Amino acid sequence: MNFYKRVLGHSAILIAALLIGTASSAQETTADSTAVVQETAVTVGSSSGLPTDATIIGEGKSLFNNICSQCHEVANKKVGPALANVWERREIPWLLNFIKYPQKVIDSGDEYAANLYAEYKSAGYMPNHDFLSDDEILSILAYVQEETLNPAVAVVASGTSVSGEAGTSGGANSTLLLAIVGGLVVLLLVLVVTLFLLASVLTKYLGKDEKLTEEDKAFINQKFSIGAVIKSPMFLGIITFIFLAVAAKATVDGLFSIGVQQGYAPEQPITFSHKLHAGYYEIDCKYCHTGVEKSKSANIPSANICMNCHNSIRQESPEIQKIYAAIENNEPIQWVRVHNLPDLAYFNHAQHVKVGGLECENCHGEIKEMEVVQQHSLLTMGWCIDCHRQTEVNTKDNGYYTRLVELHSETSKEPMKVEDIGGLECAKCHY
Numbered sequence: 001m002n003f004y005k006r007v008l009g010h011s012a013i014l015i016a017a018l019l020i021g022t023a024s025s026a027q028e029t030t031a032d033s034t035a036v037v038q039e040t041a042v043t044v045g046s047s048s049g050l051p052t053d054a055t056i057i058g059e060g061k062s063l064f065n066n067i068c069s070q071c072h073e074v075a076n077k078k079v080g081p082a083l084a085n086v087w088e089r090r091e092i093p094w095l096l097n098f099i100k101y102p103q104k105v106i107d108s109g110d111e112y113a114a115n116l117y118a119e120y121k122s123a124g125y126m127p128n129h130d131f132l133s134d135d136e137i138l139s140i141l142a143y144v145q146e147e148t149l150n151p152a153v154a155v156v157a158s159g160t161s162v163s164g165e166a167g168t169s170g171g172a173n174s175t176l177l178l179a180i181v182g183g184l185v186v187l188l189l190v191l192v193v194t195l196f197l198l199a200s201v202l203t204k205y206l207g208k209d210e211k212l213t214e215e216d217k218a219f220i221n222q223k224f225s226i227g228a229v230i231k232s233p234m235f236l237g238i239i240t241f242i243f244l245a246v247a248a249k250a251t252v253d254g255l256f257s258i259g260v261q262q263g264y265a266p267e268q269p270i271t272f273s274h275k276l277h278a279g280y281y282e283i284d285c286k287y288c289h290t291g292v293e294k295s296k297s298a299n300i301p302s303a304n305i306c307m308n309c310h311n312s313i314r315q316e317s318p319e320i321q322k323i324y325a326a327i328e329n330n331e332p333i334q335w336v337r338v339h340n341l342p343d344l345a346y347f348n349h350a351q352h353v354k355v356g357g358l359e360c361e362n363c364h365g366e367i368k369e370m371e372v373v374q375q376h377s378l379l380t381m382g383w384c385i386d387c388h389r390q391t392e393v394n395t396k397d398n399g400y401y402t403r404l405v406e407l408h409s410e411t412s413k414e415p416m417k418v419e420d421i422g423g424l425e426c427a428k429c430h431y
């Protein structure tokens, strides 16, 4: 009667495996259904005409935190008024104009603005924000609206959009996933019922069989017990296999991302904005990063460089006060380093910027668009090597290369790439 034992054993294992499968997909569904909840919550209050898209609200939040939060909160007064419901106090076009040019609006005789200014006289004029586009201001207002109407959800919603696009695409997939899981559960139920019917018919039928040994009779009459299934070697085997597979995947993913910090954008001690300084005011990168053309390191500017302008510009700003404090206490500003190669690698800015003629954007991305600097490139060895394989050496007006180019053209018709001048030699990049 070994056959019968096997049938029972296999069906128990099948049920166990199906249960595990459903449990894990059910977990995914709960995660996805929260995404759905967020999206529906975000649509509330669209009558104001402000955007309600979660991604835009996320952008608005980050702009608000970087530019407005030193003076404004949504729910409470700070340096300036609480912004809750501001889109109801004023029309959107008025707000766009006011946020860009507050002083102009106040001095133009606008009664509302003048009263506001009188109330907040000690704070002075709110600074101009003409470096922001209309869309950016709308995104800030959208965030303010969301935070007014639904503070808790706004935090979650912008959290997902900061951590990647995954949050926004989740909604569409979740219906499909729900259908699949639903189907699986129905299938599982049908299977369980069929198996139990089959088992009871078989038991009845076999029970009448006279030729059965005592051992087989005992086996047939035993009650189905979860405990026995869990202790069965097959079940343990399956569990171990699933566990090992998950662990192996996690390890492999982990190994591939060791030390890779693409997208890293730490919060800085002062809300210094490249978008404002390098983008809107077009201050040259080299004005602050004095090393890029002369040395290995680009340098982070000292507080003295900031003081060239900020001994007179925006003295009253709490963020600028931090620069004064640093100078008074004779302590450097504790900027958090964004890019960081391991010590075993050697990278030289002057070689790439001055000799190679590369733009900062090639490696650092659109810094001029960034409120907060983030790591744009992978900064792995593969990234360096790829570029050295593809990039032609900048030989223009460089006497040093004339002889090398001659030598190169004798052996090859291809233009001279960085790899041809030793850009793939280990010792060039490793001490």
Ligand code: HEC
Pocket (backbone or CB within 6 Å): 064, 067, 068, 069, 070, 071, 072, 079, 080, 081, 082, 083, 086, 089, 090, 095, 099, 102, 116, 117, 118, 120, 121, 123, 124, 125, 126, 127, 129, 140, 317
């Ligand atoms: C340095 C402080 C400061 C910063 C930064 C600042 N504000 Fe203001 N804001 C004020 C003050 C002060 C007022 C009151 C009017 C005045 O005195 O100029 C105000 C008024 C306002 C008002 C009108 C409020 C009302 O009740 O009608 C809005 C809207 C506003 N700010 C939006 C913003 C936005 C959006 C940002 C960021 C892009 C921002 N502010 C950044 C200080 C600031």
Ligand code: HEC
Pocket (backbone or CB within 6 Å): 268, 272, 274, 277, 278, 283, 284, 285, 286, 287, 288, 289, 300, 301, 335, 336, 337, 338, 339, 340, 360, 361, 364, 367, 368, 372, 373
């Ligand atoms: C007014 C001064 C100033 C100007 C102009 C400026 N920067 Fe910066 N930069 C800073 C300061 C201060 C930091 C450190 C704080 C931070 O990371 O935001 C920094 C940080 C950086 C970092 C990250 C450094 C790290 O920690 O790894 C990069 C990359 C960078 N700047 C590139 C640029 C480029 C490219 C330009 C020109 C388009 C530029 N900067 C213009 C002041 C400036």
Ligand code: HEC
Pocket (backbone or CB within 6 Å): 070, 127, 128, 270, 271, 272, 273, 276, 277, 281, 283, 288, 301, 302, 303, 305, 306, 307, 308, 309, 310, 313, 314, 317, 318, 319, 320, 323
């Ligand atoms: C070449 C001139 C210049 C230099 C150098 C400069 N800034 Fe600025 N900064 C400005 C201008 C202009 C503004 C905009 C003022 C306004 O909005 O009214 C500004 C605004 C700011 C603000 C926003 C202040 C606020 O409350 O609105 C911060 C923070 C700031 N700078 C930090 C720094 C730091 C830190 C450094 C040194 C690494 C620095 N700046 C160097 C010109 C400069």
Ligand code: HEC
Pocket (backbone or CB within 6 Å): 285, 286, 289, 292, 296, 297, 298, 299, 300, 339, 340, 341, 342, 347, 349, 352, 353, 358, 359, 360, 361, 362, 363, 364, 379
């Ligand atoms: C070929 C790629 C490349 C180019 C071009 C480049 N950088 Fe960098 N930059 C890097 C790498 C890689 C690091 C990290 C260096 C390290 O950790 O030793 C870095 C780091 C920095 C830092 C942090 C401080 C430091 O020196 O480590 C600043 C600031 C910076 N770069 C600014 C600039 C500016 C400004 C330009 C344009 C004038 C520029 N970079 C051009 C690759 C580049």
Ligand code: HEC
Pocket (backbone or CB within 6 Å): 341, 345, 346, 347, 348, 351, 352, 355, 356, 358, 362, 363, 379, 380, 383, 384, 385, 387, 388, 391, 392, 393, 394, 418, 421, 422, 423, 428, 429
């Ligand atoms: C965007 C393209 C680019 C990237 C990315 C890049 N490089 Fe380069 N690299 C160049 C160019 C172009 C030169 C040639 C400069 C010259 O003419 O000497 C060069 C030259 C060098 C040299 C000198 C080679 C020699 O034989 O003289 C070293 C060392 C070097 N790079 C290291 C690195 C390291 C380390 C990284 C990664 C952290 C890196 N590079 C990333 C473009 C790049």
Ligand code: HEC
Pocket (backbone or CB within 6 Å): 258, 259, 260, 341, 342, 345, 379, 380, 381, 384, 385, 388, 423, 424, 425, 426, 427, 428, 429, 430
């Ligand atoms: C163009 C520059 C460049 C060249 C050429 C280069 N490397 Fe690297 N290498 C790097 C950088 C940058 C890192 C750090 C990468 C990181 O942190 O992910 C690195 C990391 C490593 C590591 C540490 C393991 C790791 O992935 O972090 C080893 C080992 C290594 N390189 C060996 C070599 C050998 C062997 C050669 C010659 C065949 C070589 N490298 C040539 C730039 C280079």
